Amino acid sequence: MAKPPATPPTATPPMLRRVNAGKLLSVLSNAGVMTGTGLIEATGMTRATVHAVCNDLISMGWVVELNAGRHDTSVGRPSRRFVFNSRAGYVLGLDIGAAKTTVLLTDLRGETIAKSVRSVSDVKEPGERTEIVHQAIVEALAEAKVSDTQVLAAGAGVAAPVDREGHILVDDEFWRRFDAGLPERLTKLHGWPVLLENDANLAVLGEQWRGAGRGVGDLAVLLAGERFGSGLMDSGRLLHGSRGGAGEMVFLKLVEGVGDTHGIARMAREQGTAAVADPTVETSLRTAGDDPVTAELVFAAAAAGDEVALGILQHIAARTARVIAMLGILFNPELVILGGAVAAAAGALLPDIDKHLAGFTSTPPRVAVSSLGDAIVSVGAVRHALNYVEQHALDLHLTCRPE
Known part of the structure; x- marks a missing residue:
């Protein structure tokens, strides 16, 4: 015999006060100075409730009242003004x-x-x-x-x-x-x-909050430095998987044309080093002398027109496009953001990535580079x-x- 549905908890005055406080604090924490009237419009609460809850939040330290003491809201008197205390902690x-x-x-x-x-x-x-x-x-x-x-x-x-x-x-x-x-x-x-x-996962939170992914609910961030790793968001919800493995890229070892999880920086460095080691290859990368070839050096040489460096980046772009296509096929994000230490230089790869993507999937996502750099x-x-x-x-x- 099926159990009857559980009776929902009774909405007691303390519970309602707590719910209202959370709602009001959420509004204030994402706004500047707000009047009581503005909070009424934003929350749908009555004037008495807004002022009572604000008084509670002021006493707790979460909210500051500007021009405290001028509380009379009768006609001709200024409204109370409240602001979130961003230094409350x-x-x-x-x-x-x-x-x-x-x-x-x-x-x-x-x-x-x-x-x-x-x-x-x-x-x-x-x-x-x-x-x-x-x-x-x-x-x-x-x-x-x-x-x-x-x-x-x-x-x-x-x-x-x-x-x-x-x-x-x-x-x-x-x-x-x-x-x-x-x-x-x-x-x-x-x-x-x-x-x-x-x-x-944190990278995708950061991008949606303060990066190129603001306002995008279906979002992927591809950390692409030494190793590929992705953070995934579906309709604004972070994806974890049963053991936290959603977005892990070990499967790339099975993908034709990719073969491993090596990221953009590692591929640029290794291919640049191999080119320098070959005495038959003419490239400005060799001017580094005994210094190791870095990804930054490869990108700079490509920007200066070095043919070998340009070829390396073209190969990396084609390979990265396959990785992005896999994300597009499996998760169908609206936007994929390239992030990590390579983000500043990765913009040079975007034209070739976009060119290859259309041939790999019928649902190619938009691709952008992170503006957050290594702070992502x-x-x-x-x-x-x-x-x-x-x-x-x-x-x-x-x-x-x-x-």
């Missing part, structure tokens, strides 16, 4: 990469207050990486004169699949480098929650932390109060 965005760690400290509107970068290229043990992340955090907080008690949350990105509970998938040797109990250790050291996420993951980590703060705002204790 701070969040951190951590990009924990294979070569370096970047820490952004921002206010609650995502404006950067301090930044710290540390190299981790020589790190062998996961525990060493965690210690360097800790040191970078301490440096950023000290620069801004912000204490741990003022930080509300940190978002952290790693180059490994992360499930919905924040656990790293360690099936791959490269991914195991990041499995060091980092969230638990940082929380123990600093006191605030650390929200672990895959770096490409740390910006997304900030957005991840801000999402947490917005969802839990009424349960957080604020130590920052407006003057």
Whole structure:
């Protein structure tokens, strides 16, 4: 016998007050100064409810009233004016990469207050990486004169699949480098929650928030530096998969014309090095002398008209187009954004990528390059932390109060 449907919980006055507070805070956090009348129009609440909830948020520290004391809203008197207290607390965005760690400290509107970068290229043990992340955090907080008690949350990105509970998938040797109990250790050291996420997933959050993907719900970001990895968004919802593996690109080993997960920077560097090693090849890349050939050097030589470098980029563009076509066929995004350290140079590849795409799929996405550069993951980590703060705002204790 089927069970009767569960009775929905009764909407008690405290519950309604909490719902209204969350709605109003969401409006204010995405706006500038607003009057009581503006908040009434934006939320559909009554004037009495708006003012009562604003008073609650002011007492908690989330909202500041401008010209406090002028509360009379009768005809001829100015309306009350409210603004979100963006310095009610701070969040951190951590990009924990294979070569370096970047820490952004921002206010609650995502404006950067301090930044710290540390190299981790020589790190062998996961525990060493965690210690360097800790040191970078301490440096950023000290620069801004912000204490741990003022930080509300940190978002952290790693180059490994992360499930919905924040656990790293360690099936791959490269991914195991990041499995060091980092969230638990940082929380123990600093006191605030650390929200672990895959770096490409954070990249797509960052792009939709402050990059080329603003307003796009069906979006893919392709991190294309050393290794390909993608973050996927469907109708504004981040895709994880059952174990956090959505968007992983290991399948590229099976794709004809691709064959592995090597990204644009690695391919440019390796092909440039091979060209220099061949004494029969004439190329300006050899003017680097004994210095190693870098991806930047290959792109610069191509821009200067070097035929060998141009050929390398044409090959990379055709290969990258196959990767993008696979994303277009499997997930049908409206837009694919090329991101990571190669983004600044990758614009040179777009004409050839677009030319090849139409021949690979009947639903080719638009392709753009990121304007966020190598900050793409740390910006997304900030957005991840801000999402947490917005969802839990009424349960957080604020130590920052407006003057």
